[in-house]
Amino acid sequence: MKRRKHKASSEVNLGFQIAPMVDVVFVIMLFFMVMAGAVQVENTHNTKLPGTIPSDAETPIPDEIAIRIDDDSQVFLNDESFDTPSAKSLPELTASLKQLQEASKASNTAVMVTIYAAEMSRYERIIDVLDALTRAGISNVTFQAVAPE
Numbered sequence: 001m002k003r004r005k006h007k008a009s010s011e012v013n014l015g016f017q018i019a020p021m022v023d024v025v026f027v028i029m030l031f032f033m034v035m036a037g038a039v040q041v042e043n044t045h046n047t048k049l050p051g052t053i054p055s056d057a058e059t060p061i062p063d064e065i066a067i068r069i070d071d072d073s074q075v076f077l078n079d080e081s082f083d084t085p086s087a088k089s090l091p092e093l094t095a096s097l098k099q100l101q102e103a104s105k106a107s108n109t110a111v112m113v114t115i116y117a118a119e120m121s122r123y124e125r126i127i128d129v130l131d132a133l134t135r136a137g138i139s140n141v142t143f144q145a146v147a148p149e
Contacts, residue, residue: 072085073125089128110140111138
């Protein structure tokens with residue numbers, strides 16, 4: 001039998017192995033190629049914010065009026081009661097609204113009216129108030145669900 005002679009590990013010369021190095025380079029290159037697709041480009045949005053422009057003219061501020069209608073059909077203008085609950089034409093309220101409309105025209109401002117009607121107030125009473133606003137020449141009217149505090 002022939003005996004094989006084993007060389008010591010220090011005597012073994014394997015040479016320069018390039019195949020494992022090429023594999024590592026390809027894996028690293030693949031990693032960077034995949035990650036390059038996941039990079040999000042940050043875009044800029046050109047936004048113009050509102051600024052202040054100095055003006056010589058005074059900006060008119062509208063007069064705000066609150067009309068409240070209670071469950072018992074009593075009408076209040078800025079917490080002051082007007083007319084009786086049975087008065088259909090609301091003469092006192094109409095006269096006050098006409099004065100407010102004339103004062104706002106003189107001061108070059110708009111009148112804004114908000115109507116606060118109670119949950120159990122009658123629709124007929126709300127229509128009476130709208131009629132009084134029409135007779136006074138006020139058309140900028142809104143409704144609010146919650147009573148003013």
